[in-house]
Amino acid sequence: MYTTPFHTADLTGKTFLVTGGAGFIGSNIVEYLFKYKAGKVVVLDNLSTGFEDNIQPFLSLPNFQFIKGDICNPDDCSKACAGVDYVFHQAALGSVPRSILNPIATHNVNATGFVNMLIAARDAKVKRVVYASSSSVYGDSPILPKVEHQVGRLLSPYAVSKMTNELYGEIFAKTYNMEIVGLRYFNIFGPRQNPKGEYAAAIPLFINALLNDQAPAINGDGEQTRDFTFVANAVQANVKAMLTPIANTQGDIFNIAVGDRISLNKLINTLKDLTGSAVNPTYRAERAGDIRDSLADISKAKNMLGYAPAIKIEEGLKYTLEWFNRGKFKV
Numbered sequence: 001m002y003t004t005p006f007h008t009a010d011l012t013g014k015t016f017l018v019t020g021g022a023g024f025i026g027s028n029i030v031e032y033l034f035k036y037k038a039g040k041v042v043v044l045d046n047l048s049t050g051f052e053d054n055i056q057p058f059l060s061l062p063n064f065q066f067i068k069g070d071i072c073n074p075d076d077c078s079k080a081c082a083g084v085d086y087v088f089h090q091a092a093l094g095s096v097p098r099s100i101l102n103p104i105a106t107h108n109v110n111a112t113g114f115v116n117m118l119i120a121a122r123d124a125k126v127k128r129v130v131y132a133s134s135s136s137v138y139g140d141s142p143i144l145p146k147v148e149h150q151v152g153r154l155l156s157p158y159a160v161s162k163m164t165n166e167l168y169g170e171i172f173a174k175t176y177n178m179e180i181v182g183l184r185y186f187n188i189f190g191p192r193q194n195p196k197g198e199y200a201a202a203i204p205l206f207i208n209a210l211l212n213d214q215a216p217a218i219n220g221d222g223e224q225t226r227d228f229t230f231v232a233n234a235v236q237a238n239v240k241a242m243l244t245p246i247a248n249t250q251g252d253i254f255n256i257a258v259g260d261r262i263s264l265n266k267l268i269n270t271l272k273d274l275t276g277s278a279v280n281p282t283y284r285a286e287r288a289g290d291i292r293d294s295l296a297d298i299s300k301a302k303n304m305l306g307y308a309p310a311i312k313i314e315e316g317l318k319y320t321l322e323w324f325n326r327g328k329f330k331v
């Protein structure tokens with residue numbers, strides 16, 4: 001997936017911490033860092049929604065350290081940040097429905113855990129923290145494409161937790177003179193995204209259904225649109241956000257997407273073509289907290305970080321299907 005690096009710096013002398021590194025996006029960041037010879041990579045993950053399998057290839061490397069720990073525990077955060085130069089903070093409880101069912105759990109991990117990590121990063125004097133925010137912070141804003149400074153009213157506890165990250169990111173950057181960058185991801189998909197469980201995301205759910213000759217279930221009429229973003233583009237954004245000098249950074253936020261959108265109905269048709277499946281989707285009620293349309297304006301990340309998402313949805317779906325066809329999730 002990574003034929004050319006997204007960075008020019010030499011990574012050999014640098015130590016990186018990836019929180020949530022056993023999860024989907026985090027493990028893809030770890031893979032990139034090792035491909036380009038990072039000096040040391042530390043993963044802090046409690047394996048609540050991630051898998052040791054995702055970091056299996058790295059466990060035996062002498063410059064890899066896996067800390068099975070919790071960002072809700074300040075001591076685990078301090079231990080993980082010791083001697084670290086750069087922090088990619090990916091650990092969180094994803095999913096809007098999960099947050100509606102259990103707002104306290106989402107708050108504890110996503111908001112309090114985030115502050116624990118910022119304090120540990122501050123005390124360890126890390127050079128920069130790049131963290132995962134979410135397009136959910138746009139809430140009910142009907143404006144398309146979404147531009148960073150125009151947000152609406154929030155629609156879920158998950159969105160509140162991510163907006164909380166952005167507020168704390170800005171305040172810590174200003175108050176403690178830290179370099180902190182937030183990335184608002186828009187529907188990331190790709191290899192190692194878990195297709196199982198009630199909180200699985202749309203693309204892995206649909207692929208898993210089609211590969212098993214089952215009807216994918218669409219919430220709503222399927223005409224809602226999303227700016228689906230292949231994970232290698234998100235990795236690129238993380239690397240650029242971490243290593244690009246940003247003048248006067250005070251908790252900057254960037255949309256991370258492709259800048260294009262498709263409906264779920266079109267997505268299913270593309271997946272049917274790619275898998276050769278003839279199964280049609282079923283339709284059920286819309287989900288609380290879901291938005292109708294989503295499309296990012298990515299010019300800020302392009303201009304300030306040199307972010308250039310090279311992999312479009314169809315190519316990304318092919319890579320994702322290859323992973324499913326190789327992987328343990330195919331029945």
Ligand SMILES: NC(=O)c1ccc[n+]([C@@H]2O[C@H](COP(=O)([O-])OP(=O)(O)OC[C@H]3O[C@@H](n4cnc5c(N)ncnc54)[C@H](O)[C@@H]3O)[C@@H](O)[C@H]2O)c1
Nearest residue numbers: 020022023024025046047048049050070071091092132188
């Ligand atoms: N996937 C997307 O489309 C998307 C979109 C917007 C934002 N995000 C954000 O990106 C980040 C990564 O998401 P992902 O899709 O890779 O999810 P994921 O569930 O695959 O990864 C999250 C990882 O964090 C770990 N984790 C959870 N709670 C923890 C805790 N208390 N302590 C330590 N580790 C903990 C999990 O075990 C898991 O490995 C999250 O912050 C998520 O909110 C993802």
